[in-house]
Amino acid sequence: MKKTPLxxxxxxxxxxxxxFGGWMMPLQYTGILEEHEAVRQRAGLFDVxxxxxxxxxxxGATEFIQKLITNDISGxxxxxxxxxxxxxxxxxxxxxxxxxxxxxxxxxxxxxxxxIQKDVQWIExxxxxxxxxxxLSEQYAQLALQGPKSQEVLQxxxxxxxxxxxxxxxxxxxxIAGVSALLSRTGYTGEDGFEIYVPADRxxxxxxxxxxxxxxxxxxxxxxxxxxxLRLEAALPLYDHExxxxxxxxxxxxxxxxxxDKADFIGREALLKQKEGGISRKLVGxxxxxxxxxxxxxxxxxxxxNIGYITSGSFSPTLKKNIALxxxxxxxxxxxxxxxxxxxxxxxxxxxxxIPFYAKQYKK
Amino acid sequence: MKVKVIKGLRYSKEHEWxxxxxNRAIIGITDYAQDSLGDIVxxxxxxxxxxVQVGDAVAVVESVKAASDVxxxxxxxxxxxxxxxxxxxxxxxQDPYENWILILEMSDPGELDxxxxxxxxxxxCEEEE
Numbered sequence: 022m023k024k025t026p027l028x029x030x031x032x033x034x035x036x037x038x039x040x041f042g043g044w045m046m047p048l049q050y051t052g053i054l055e056e057h058e059a060v061r062q063r064a065g066l067f068d069v070x071x072x073x074x075x076x077x078x079x080x081g082a083t084e085f086i087q088k089l090i091t092n093d094i095s096g097x098x099x100x101x102x103x104x105x106x107x108x109x110x111x112x113x114x115x116x117x118x119x120x121x122x123x124x125x126x127x128x129x130x131x132x133x134x135x136x137i138q139k140d141v142q143w144i145e146x147x148x149x150x151x152x153x154x155x156x157l158s159e160q161y162a163q164l165a166l167q168g169p170k171s172q173e174v175l176q177x178x179x180x181x182x183x184x185x186x187x188x189x190x191x192x193x194x195x196x197i198a199g200v201s202a203l204l205s206r207t208g209y210t211g212e213d214g215f216e217i218y219v220p221a222d223r224x225x226x227x228x229x230x231x232x233x234x235x236x237x238x239x240x241x242x243x244x245x246x247x248x249x250x251l252r253l254e255a256a257l258p259l260y261d262h263e264x265x266x267x268x269x270x271x272x273x274x275x276x277x278x279x280x281x282d283k284a285d286f287i288g289r290e291a292l293l294k295q296k297e298g299g300i301s302r303k304l305v306g307x308x309x310x311x312x313x314x315x316x317x318x319x320x321x322x323x324x325x326x327n328i329g330y331i332t333s334g335s336f337s338p339t340l341k342k343n344i345a346l347x348x349x350x351x352x353x354x355x356x357x358x359x360x361x362x363x364x365x366x367x368x369x370x371x372x373x374x375x376i377p378f379y380a381k382q383y384k385k
Numbered sequence: 386m387k388v389k390v391i392k393g394l395r396y397s398k399e400h401e402w403x404x405x406x407x408n409r410a411i412i413g414i415t416d417y418a419q420d421s422l423g424d425i426v427x428x429x430x431x432x433x434x435x436x437v438q439v440g441d442a443v444a445v446v447e448s449v450k451a452a453s454d455v456x457x458x459x460x461x462x463x464x465x466x467x468x469x470x471x472x473x474x475x476x477x478x479q480d481p482y483e484n485w486i487l488i489l490e491m492s493d494p495g496e497l498d499x500x501x502x503x504x505x506x507x508x509x510c511e512e513e514e
Contacts, residue, residue: 313427
């Protein structure tokens with residue numbers, strides 16, 4: 022089991038540690054509800070050092086990434102960040118990732134923890150001779166400061182005006198409490214916030230400096246539990262839930278990140294066919310009408326017939342309702358259709374609602 | 386972590402407690418259980434009148450993260466459920482011993498002998514850590 026450079030810190034803070042994607046990670050410190058609320062109201066600090074960082078370098082870097090991912094980086098400017106799925110030839114999803122562009126010959130891909138090895142192998146296996154692929158996951162630690170007070174907190178210890186780092190942009194070599202960091206205005210909570218990449222051995226210093234700077238704003242450390250409820254409310258996909266080798270980005274409703282009009286890429290033919298022929302199942306939001314909490318894997322039915330399953334579900338701390346994302350037969354996917362979720366052999370009524378459940382509060 | 390254990394109650398290995406009142410068994414989950422679950426957001430209570438055998442899943446306590454069965458520590462008939470938990474499931478986090486889940490009319494009080502007393506349960510929790 023791998024440990025992040027902040028493992029000891031989490032333990033000393035009394036965090037409940039769990040295994041996630043091969044890593045020991047903090048599930049919660051004081052409680053998921055409290056941490057969730059801190060992020061929505063003020064700010065929360067997450068250790069997300071389990072995420073993978075893969076550097077792609079060389080003359081053919083732009084063209085190579087264009088071939089790997091479904092989104093289009095051809096018009097991308099330097100120091101921008103772009104979200105994209107990465108697909109198999111059959112349209113199933115290898116992973117979803119962030120692309121950081123330094124210049125046309127240097128990009129950093131940020132990938133999901135559980136997929137690092139698989140992704141690196143996948144990327145290596147398609148790599149042309151004029152591109153180098155380097156897995157930097159062990160060298161980087163990543164912190165995410167998320168919530169409306171993030172900028173105010175971070176500004177106290179950053180050496181550049183953070184207003185200049187706009188949504189889905191980044192700056193490199195920013196000094197955060199004297200530590201040189203890569204800083205992007207990105208996140209996975211539906212709030213404004215930053216993701217901060219620092220050398221693994223400096224992570225503790227940056228963590229402590231942010232917590233000190235955040236004290237007056239009551240910034241709290243937040244764990245994976247809150248990260249999951251926050252991203253679910255914002256309807257942000259989680260790999261192995263809403264995306265998988267069996268689920269295409271079109272089925273997951275990520276059409277705007279699948280650019281079928283760009284030059285060829287892996288999975289294009291299959292995805293084009295899906296787009297033209299129409300998908301048979303679709304990711305929808307559900308809100309429970311009956312009392313009960315939908316969980317991943319629960320069956321969704323209409324009149325006793327299986328029409329799909331829950332990909333993620335939880336009590337929503339912000340909305341105080343039980344919500345879920347579900348992959349269901351497209352003929353039942355219209356808003357305000359009623360479906361049944363099978364909870365412990367009972368059919369509980371739910372309604373198809375628009376997603377995201379929580380309107381994202383990005384600072385654009 | 387130091388968990389709260391109350392003298393005079395009986396305890397199961399699945400972290401339920403039983404308070405015996407004549408032939409009735411008042412049942413809840415322990416401090417250890419609520420602490421491991423985290424924030425409780427839903428309690429699925431059984432129907433009054435239901436017959437349960439020892440070890441049956443008689444209720445479900447759900448935290449933000451997961452659903453967890455409550456196993457009946459004794460056999461009997463459900464005679465009362467704590468409906469206050471429907472609106473305020475977090476009461477269990479606040480005081481798991483005050484906020485019971487259900488009451489059974491026991492069919493075999495002899496089953497109580499298989500449960501632990503407070504001291505044994507405290508040791509049991511320490512070993513679980």
